[in-house]
Amino acid sequence: MQTVLFHHTPMAYRNSSKQKPPQHALAVQETSAERIIKAAHQHTATVWQGDFHNAKQVLAAIKKRVRRKMKAESDPATAFHKHRMAQAQQSQIINMLLVEIAGDYTVNAQRAPDVQAALNDVFGASNGESFLLPLNQLLGFIGAHEWHKKGVDIAELGDKIHVPFGVFSPIRGEYLALVAQTRLPENCQSAQDIGTGSGVLAAILAKRGVGKIIATDNNPRAIACAQQNVQRLGLSQHIQLRECDLFADECVDLIVCNPPWLPAQATSAIETALYDPKHAMLKAVLQRAHAHLQPHGELWLIMSDLAEHLGLRQKDELAHILAQNHWHIAHIAQTQASHPKAHDPNDPLAFARSQERTFLYCLQSQK
Numbered sequence: 001m002q003t004v005l006f007h008h009t010p011m012a013y014r015n016s017s018k019q020k021p022p023q024h025a026l027a028v029q030e031t032s033a034e035r036i037i038k039a040a041h042q043h044t045a046t047v048w049q050g051d052f053h054n055a056k057q058v059l060a061a062i063k064k065r066v067r068r069k070m071k072a073e074s075d076p077a078t079a080f081h082k083h084r085m086a087q088a089q090q091s092q093i094i095n096m097l098l099v100e101i102a103g104d105y106t107v108n109a110q111r112a113p114d115v116q117a118a119l120n121d122v123f124g125a126s127n128g129e130s131f132l133l134p135l136n137q138l139l140g141f142i143g144a145h146e147w148h149k150k151g152v153d154i155a156e157l158g159d160k161i162h163v164p165f166g167v168f169s170p171i172r173g174e175y176l177a178l179v180a181q182t183r184l185p186e187n188c189q190s191a192q193d194i195g196t197g198s199g200v201l202a203a204i205l206a207k208r209g210v211g212k213i214i215a216t217d218n219n220p221r222a223i224a225c226a227q228q229n230v231q232r233l234g235l236s237q238h239i240q241l242r243e244c245d246l247f248a249d250e251c252v253d254l255i256v257c258n259p260p261w262l263p264a265q266a267t268s269a270i271e272t273a274l275y276d277p278k279h280a281m282l283k284a285v286l287q288r289a290h291a292h293l294q295p296h297g298e299l300w301l302i303m304s305d306l307a308e309h310l311g312l313r314q315k316d317e318l319a320h321i322l323a324q325n326h327w328h329i330a331h332i333a334q335t336q337a338s339h340p341k342a343h344d345p346n347d348p349l350a351f352a353r354s355q356e357r358t359f360l361y362c363l364q365s366q367k
């Protein structure tokens with residue numbers, strides 16, 4: 001548990017990113033964005049105890065001040081790394097506006113909303129101890145909780161998938177159609193879904209008639225989330241969930257894996273579903289999947305080419321990694337990215353996102 005000196009007394013502090021806690025925190029009723037930013041530069045966080053809605057406005061003002069327009073870079077990889085560095089620096093300042101959460105998950109501020117359900121969703125039952133939390137993260141948890149309750153419509157299931165904070169959401173779901181439409185291997189009765197997240201791909205395979213699917217993830221939140229989705233969809237007799245590193249022991253007809261797509265360092269737990277340093281997970285899957293496939297089985301790998309447009313991977317590098325690990329590409333299905341960010345001209349990475357395509361590689365073992 002991290003602590004912060006709050007008026008010179010240690011107090012518990014929570015932050016869902018890997019940022020270092022501030023050195024000190026001081027309580028105020030109300031103050032301005034400038035003062036909070038100035039204190040932040042002196043490693044002092046501000047704990048807002050006045051009106052909650054005013055705190056939200058001041059937070060918006062802080063964001064406006066710290067978000068600078070970045071100058072265009074000719075090299076895509078430099079643009080990507082500068083963008084991430086700027087995001088990390090901005091978030092460090094933004095997260096210096098804190099609120100105090102009491103042991104019963106109420107916020108110590110006037111006109112604060114009821115956040116008990118949202119905090120239960122993220123942290124589980126309270127241990128009864130008060131703690132300090134960045135307001136920006138609290139607002140994120142409230143939004144995530146609303147999405148969790150509402151669910152994401154999945155056309156391929158004719159149903160919803162519900163995803164809490166901390167689990168990868170299939171909100172930009174163009175890859176789901178690839179898994180729903182690509183021809184299954186002959187007589188496909190069993191499958192493993194590696195890194196199942198919300199369980200969405202396992203559910204699509206079960207709906208397609210694959211009788212037994214083992215879905216794995218090393219994130220316990222993902223396993224709990226997938227378990228609930230599988231139950232809600234009435235697919236428990238077809239899908240088993242296992243919390244483990246990559247593979248379950250069984251040999252199956254089909255392995256599906258949608259690994260994190262970008263070879264870069266994650267800065268928070270949730271980002272580990274998006275960033276895979278040096279493609280380590282991808283490479284481990286490609287090395288180890290042979291041993292878990294039946295002789296005529298297939299490995300379905302879902303990857304976008306965003307890393308190539310960002311200059312983080314050479315154009316022919318993926319083909320090289322596949323060949324090096326003894327995989328033959330039997331078929332490739334592809335689709336254009338259709339999520340709103342792909343067409344947002346204000347996104348500093350729009351130059352890459354607008355060209356992004358998502359691929360489903362159907363791979364056969366050559367070992």
Ligand SMILES: C[S@@+](CC[C@H](N)C(=O)[O-])C[C@H]1O[C@@H](n2cnc3c(N)ncnc32)[C@H](O)[C@@H]1O
Nearest residue numbers: 168195196197217218219245246258259260273
């Ligand atoms: C991009 S998400 C895909 C989630 C889901 N399959 C989907 O397509 O929506 C990658 C998932 O892999 C999981 N993961 C990462 N490393 C893993 C490992 N070594 N073993 C098992 N799961 C892992 C992450 O927790 C995350 O849920």
